[in-house]
Amino acid sequence: MKLNDTIVALATPSGAGAIAVIRVSGPESIAIVSSQFEAKSKKVLKEQPTHTLHLGNIIDEQQIIDEVLVSVFHGPKSYTGENTIEISCHGSPYIQQEIIQLLIRKGGRSAEAGEFTLRAFLNGKMDLSQAEAVADLISSENQASHQIAMQQMRGGFSSEIQRLRQELLDFASLIELELDFAEEDVEFANRDQFRDLVSRIQQVLKRLIDSFATGNVIKNGIPVAIIGEPNVGKSTLLNALLNEERAIVSEIAGTTRDTIEDEISIGGIGFRFIDTAGIRETEDVIEGMGIKKTFEKISQAQVVVYLSPLTPEGGISNTTILEIEKIKNRFSQKPLLIIANKIDLLNEKQIAILKVSLSGVEGTQFLPISAKTGEGVDELKEKLLDFVNTGELRNNNTIVTNSRHYNALLSALEEINKVQEGLNANLSGDLLAIDIREALFHFGLITGEVTNDELLGNIFANFCIGK
Numbered sequence: 001m002k003l004n005d006t007i008v009a010l011a012t013p014s015g016a017g018a019i020a021v022i023r024v025s026g027p028e029s030i031a032i033v034s035s036q037f038e039a040k041s042k043k044v045l046k047e048q049p050t051h052t053l054h055l056g057n058i059i060d061e062q063q064i065i066d067e068v069l070v071s072v073f074h075g076p077k078s079y080t081g082e083n084t085i086e087i088s089c090h091g092s093p094y095i096q097q098e099i100i101q102l103l104i105r106k107g108g109r110s111a112e113a114g115e116f117t118l119r120a121f122l123n124g125k126m127d128l129s130q131a132e133a134v135a136d137l138i139s140s141e142n143q144a145s146h147q148i149a150m151q152q153m154r155g156g157f158s159s160e161i162q163r164l165r166q167e168l169l170d171f172a173s174l175i176e177l178e179l180d181f182a183e184e185d186v187e188f189a190n191r192d193q194f195r196d197l198v199s200r201i202q203q204v205l206k207r208l209i210d211s212f213a214t215g216n217v218i219k220n221g222i223p224v225a226i227i228g229e230p231n232v233g234k235s236t237l238l239n240a241l242l243n244e245e246r247a248i249v250s251e252i253a254g255t256t257r258d259t260i261e262d263e264i265s266i267g268g269i270g271f272r273f274i275d276t277a278g279i280r281e282t283e284d285v286i287e288g289m290g291i292k293k294t295f296e297k298i299s300q301a302q303v304v305v306y307l308s309p310l311t312p313e314g315g316i317s318n319t320t321i322l323e324i325e326k327i328k329n330r331f332s333q334k335p336l337l338i339i340a341n342k343i344d345l346l347n348e349k350q351i352a353i354l355k356v357s358l359s360g361v362e363g364t365q366f367l368p369i370s371a372k373t374g375e376g377v378d379e380l381k382e383k384l385l386d387f388v389n390t391g392e393l394r395n396n397n398t399i400v401t402n403s404r405h406y407n408a409l410l411s412a413l414e415e416i417n418k419v420q421e422g423l424n425a426n427l428s429g430d431l432l433a434i435d436i437r438e439a440l441f442h443f444g445l446i447t448g449e450v451t452n453d454e455l456l457g458n459i460f461a462n463f464c465i466g467k
């Protein structure tokens with residue numbers, strides 16, 4: 001990691017597009033680009049004020065490579081905190097590479113993955129959790145994950161952690177000061193106030209730790225397994241939910257042999273639907289493997305949708321009800337939604353019968369739908385949303401999505417609990433201070449006050465080049 005280098009990278013996706021943006025950052029960035037740029041206005045680029053935009057040509061040995069727009073940022077007023085130039089050129093891969101290679105010949109070097117954002121962090125433009133949120137923001141695909149990443153990037157989470165860390169630090173300093181006056185037996189750090197602080201920190205940590213379950217689910221999409229006997233219409237339902245012909249549908253039982261997954265956003269939350277092989281006793285080895293996988297998928301799912309066939313009279317058969325009981329016993333903790341499919345085949349009298357038989361099974365939610373006509377599919381989507389605890393999201397509470405942060409929070413809580421035990425046991429200040437310092441260390445890991453090259457390497461290696 002050489003911060004004195006001037007780094008160059010394509011900031012837009014590689015390949016052809018209308019426009020491409022090349023980023024250059026570092027001490028020589030403005031000088032290097034200035035020497036290869038002829039402004040239409042005849043102005044000299046390196047004499048231009050920060051945050052200005054200039055039209056002109058990129059020149060290599062009197063040859064024009066492209067007509068471009070160049071933006072100038074003077075450090076520290078830039079994304080990276082360094083002198084930065086952005087070149088918007090025409091989106092041909094040839095032009096992009098010609099310009100990048102030219103700038104490297106003139107003293108730049110290729111940026112590593114995440115190096116622009118790493119520099120922003122090292123130059124104090126953002127803390128570590130904000131930098132990590134930049135990557136989450138780029139990969140966010142629905143409203144909920146976007147909202148969480150945006151809040152984190154704007155520093156919501158950081159400032160919460162920072163505040164607690166500062167208060168704890170103040171107490172640590174007072175307690176450590178007491179050690180210098182050991183003979184005099186003074187107490188600079190009021191123990192009652194400190195007890196209050198410790199319990200406040202415990203509460204915040206517990207809330208943040210609990211939010212990880214929600215955060216994880218929101219980040220990855222809530223897995224919903226669609227299960228049921230062969231031919232009940234599982235694949236038809238998947239297609240209806242996704243609004244595309246994703247899975248093969250046929251009247252032949254056993255059509256779906258392997259699981260099929262796809263994601264959609266419902267009410268701003270990502271749901272990952274998993275169409276599975278029909279469950280039944282089978283001699284067919286391949287289908288049997290599919291069924292084994294179905295049980296695996298049920299255990300991974302957050303919600304299970306059980307599609308039930310209808311009897312010729314329009315009810316739910318006793319064998320189906322037994323089947324549902326088996327699943328409930330096997331996966332007792334799983335939210336289970338029972339769906340009676342193909343209600344388009346029923347007349348009004350039969351629907352009435354169905355409603356009676358639907359109300360017969362206790363503790364289970366039933367929903368009549370037609371995957372084929374789409375009737376009831378919106379109600380199903382609403383029911384699925386009900387399963388998700390969106391309270392935290394609605395209340396704009398901080399939600400932890402990053403497992404690195406989660407682990408640091410767990411360790412911080414462990415240390416804070418030790419501090420509390422120490423307080424209760426009237427432990428001496430020097431021993432209390434050790435646990436407080438440990439807790440501070442874990443807080444610092446989240447925001448990046450405590451860091452090392454390996455940690456930074458791990459985080460930024462997962463970024464894209466140019467970010």
Ligand SMILES: Nc1nc2c(c(=O)[nH]1)N(C=O)[C@@H](CNc1ccc(C(=O)N[C@@H](CCC(=O)O)C(=O)O)cc1)CN2
Nearest residue numbers: 011021023051071073076077078079080081086125134
């Ligand atoms: N062309 C382009 N678009 C982009 C970015 C970029 O770097 N370049 N961004 C990159 O991710 C995002 C915008 N983020 C940015 C954040 C700060 C500054 C910046 O110049 N900050 C200065 C000046 C602030 C001011 O005007 O007061 C500073 O922080 O001091 C620029 C972009 C998204 N779009």
Ligand SMILES: Nc1nc2c(ncn2[C@@H]2O[C@H](COP(=O)(O)OP(=O)(O)OP(=O)(O)O)[C@@H](O)[C@H]2O)c(=O)[nH]1
Nearest residue numbers: 230231232233234235236250254255256278371372
């Ligand atoms: N009338 C009617 N037919 C449906 C409905 N849903 C599915 N079907 C039909 O039922 C048959 C089986 O549908 P699939 O979606 O392949 O059923 P599956 O549960 O995925 O079947 P397997 O993958 O073989 O287990 C097809 O002929 C569908 O057109 C529905 O709501 N109404």
Ligand SMILES: [K+]
Nearest residue numbers: 231250252255
């Ligand atoms: K089928």
Ligand SMILES: [Mg+2]
Nearest residue numbers: 234235255256
């Ligand atoms: Mg199928």
